[in-house]
Amino acid sequence: MDRFDAHILRELQRDSHIAVADLAERIGLSTSACHRRVKLLESSGMIDGYSARVNPKALGLDLEVFVDITLTSQSQEAMDAFEKAVQLYDEILECVLTTGTADYILRIVARDVAHYDMIHRRCLARLPGVSGMQTSFALRSIKSWRGYPVPG
Amino acid sequence: MDRFDAHILRELQRDSHIAVADLAERIGLSTSACHRRVKLLESSGMIDGYSARVNPKALGLDLEVFVDITLTSQSQEAMDAFEKAVQLYDEILECVLTTGTADYILRIVARDVAHYDMIHRRCLARLPGVSGMQTSFALRSIKSWRGYPVPG
DNA sequence: TTTCCTTCGGTACACCGATGAGCATGGTAA
DNA sequence: TTACCATGCTCATCGGTGTACCGAAGGAAA
Structure with a gap:
């Protein structure tokens, strides 16, 4: 991990569609040296993969919601059940177990308030062991x- | 936006490094038809760009922190000043203005607790107009x- | 100092895949 | 029916990717 690798990672996080030749020129290395470094960053696990960035607005997903979840019990069973249920719903984009007042933080997207209401009834309300939600x-x-x- | 486009978006969000020919086969279309759809999704703004997914662990970023911020004032000036300051710090990955008890939610990464402490002192403590922080x-x-x- | 070895960048090139032209087909409206 | 548009397919071309090979730089040991 030298300054070349750092530069490569920054550029590829910004735009991974750039041609290796262009990337090489930008960081000041030959095409093959740059190419070799990229492959090394991939195989070492530094780069996990490549993704298209989709525009949520274009998909009609205008509403982003954060939900703080408190469980009735912090027992292993309660947490396992909750975490398993979270996996089922595509509308729940992220879920993190945290310290602080809440137990979990959820990140959710919806088309609009009506859609969020549906998600709330169909997904969130069915999550097991929940004692409180802060939206x-x-x-x-x-x-x-x-x-x-x-x-x- | 038909089922082909949807399929393309799903696949490219998962792995944008796939060859167009492979993508085409996966969704059941010829290479050129698939290629044209991808280009159309890009030019229409449905696809914003492409990114490498970097592994934060590999970078030594083991700590992820959510910070709820409350401002002393919700005046235009106070919010402008806060939002401007947020842009300055690379360690603040995301910042969202929200409804609810907090005014803003920050997402931060750090190497460890000591590093977070440094970020807290050097960045968060300098954000203007903050009356409360919940970490x-x-x-x-x-x-x-x-x-x-x-x-x- | 010399030699060997390792590491890493550069050059050249083969080949695969992206790209776009041209054509076929089906649906729709005049 | 005919014209037209949307959208799919085949195929040829060209650029980029990936690789083999060479050379330079740096370190270790005799």
Whole structure:
């Protein structure tokens, strides 16, 4: 992990469709050296894979919701049941077990409030062992995901 | 947006490095038809771009933190100042203005607790107009980001 | 210092895959 | 029916990817 690798990771997080030759020029290396480094970053697991960034607005997904979940019990069984149920619903994009007031944080997308209401009734209300939910609707994105910071 | 486009979006969110020929076979279309659809999805803005998925563990970023921020004032000036300051720090990956008890939700990554402490002192403590912070450390990821759900 | 070895970048090139032209087909409206 | 549009397929071309080989730089040991 030197400055070349760091530069490659930054560029590929921004745009992975760039040709290796262009990437090489941008970081100041020959095509083959750059190519070799990219393959090494892939095989070492530094790069997990490549994804298309889909525009949620274009899909009609205008509503983003964060839900803090509190369970009635922190027993192994209760948590297993909850975590298993979370996997079932595609509308739940992310779920994290956390410290703090809540037990879990969910990230959800929906088309609109009516759609979220449906998700709430059809998915969230069916999650087992939930004692409390605190819902936060996203009003505006101040800073959106642009990859992890790479030092160097 | 028919079932072919939906299928393409799902596949490209999973793996955008797939060859067009393979993608075409997977969705049941010829290479050129598939290629044309992909280009159309790009130019229409449905696909925003392509990114490498970097493994945060491999970068030594083991700690993920969610911070709920409350401002002292919801005036335009206070919010503008806060939002501007948020842009300055690379360690703040995401920031969303929300309804609910907090005003903003921040998502932050750090190497470890000591590193987070440094970020807290050097970045978070300098954000203007903040009256309260509620920190949640991620203990475990139950469901991690795998793209938006595409209907059809 | 010399030699060997390892590591890493550069050059050249074969070949695979992206790209686009041209044609076929089916659905729709005049 | 005819014209037209949308969309699929085949095929040829060209650029980029991936690789083999060479050379330079740096370190270790005699």
